[in-house]
C-alpha cells in the first residue's frame with residue numbers, strides 16, 4: 001500500500017491560529033512560534049472548528065477494497081475511487097492479509113487466480129464490468145484520492161489508529177498521521193503519541 005500526500009494547506013498551523021484568533025480578536029498576539037501553544041489550548045477546550053480551515057489530500061493505492069470500504073464510511077471526507085464499472089478487473093491485483101500464515105499464501109493466490117478466471121468467464125459471456133465484478137473479492141486492490149480538513153482527519157485517525165481497528169486501515173491511517181504530523185505537529189502530536197504500532 002502506498003500513501004502519498006499530494007496537497008496540504010500551506011502553513012496550516014498559522015492558518016488555524018489566524019482563524020482562532022479571529023474569534024477572540026487577538027491577532028496582535030500572533031507571533032512566529034505562537035501557533036503551537038494556541039492549538040494545544042484549542043484541543044484542550046474542545047474548540048476544534050479552527051482546525052477545519054486546513055485541508056490535506058492523499059492518494060492511497062495498492063490497498064484492498066476491504067480497507068477502502070471502511071475508509072469511505074467517513075462522510076465528511078471527499079473521495080474519488082477507481083471504478084469497477086469503467087475500468088476492467090481482468091488481471092486484477094489483490095492484497096494478501098498480513099495475518100495469513102506463510103504456508104497458506106500459495107493457496108490464497110490460487111483462490112485469487114480462480115476468481116480471476118470466473119471474472120473472465122462472465123465477461124466472455126457478455127456481462128459488462130459493472131456486473132462481472134459481482135464475483136470479485138474484497139481483496140481486490142484499489143486506488144483512492146481522499147481530502148478532508150484537519151478536524152475530520154483527527155476524528156478518522158483517532159478511530160482508525162486504535163487497537164480495535166482492522167490492521168490495514170490502521171496501517172493506512174498511521175502512515176497518514178505521520179505525514180500530517182510532519183506539517184502540523186501541534187495538531188497531530190497527541191495522536192502520534194497515543195497511536196499504537198501500525
Ligand SMILES: Cc1cc2nc3c(=O)[nH]c(=O)nc-3n(C[C@H](O)[C@H](O)[C@H](O)COP(=O)(O)OP(=O)(O)OC[C@H]3O[C@@H](n4cnc5c(N)ncnc54)[C@H](O)[C@@H]3O)c2cc1C
Pocket residue numbers: 073074075076077152155159160164165166
Ligand atoms: C472499530 C470500528 C468498528 C466498526 N464496525 C462497524 C460495523 O460493524 N458495522 C458498521 O456499519 N460500521 C462499523 N464501523 C463504522 C462506524 O459505524 C462509522 O460509520 C465510521 O467509523 C464513520 O464514523 P463517523 O460516522 O463518526 O465519521 P464521519 O462520517 O467521518 O463523521 C464525523 C463526525 O461528524 C458527525 N456527523 C457526520 N454525519 C453526521 C450526521 N448525518 N448526523 C449527525 N452527525 C454527523 C459525527 O459527530 C461524526 O462522528 C466501525 C468503525 C470502527 C472504528
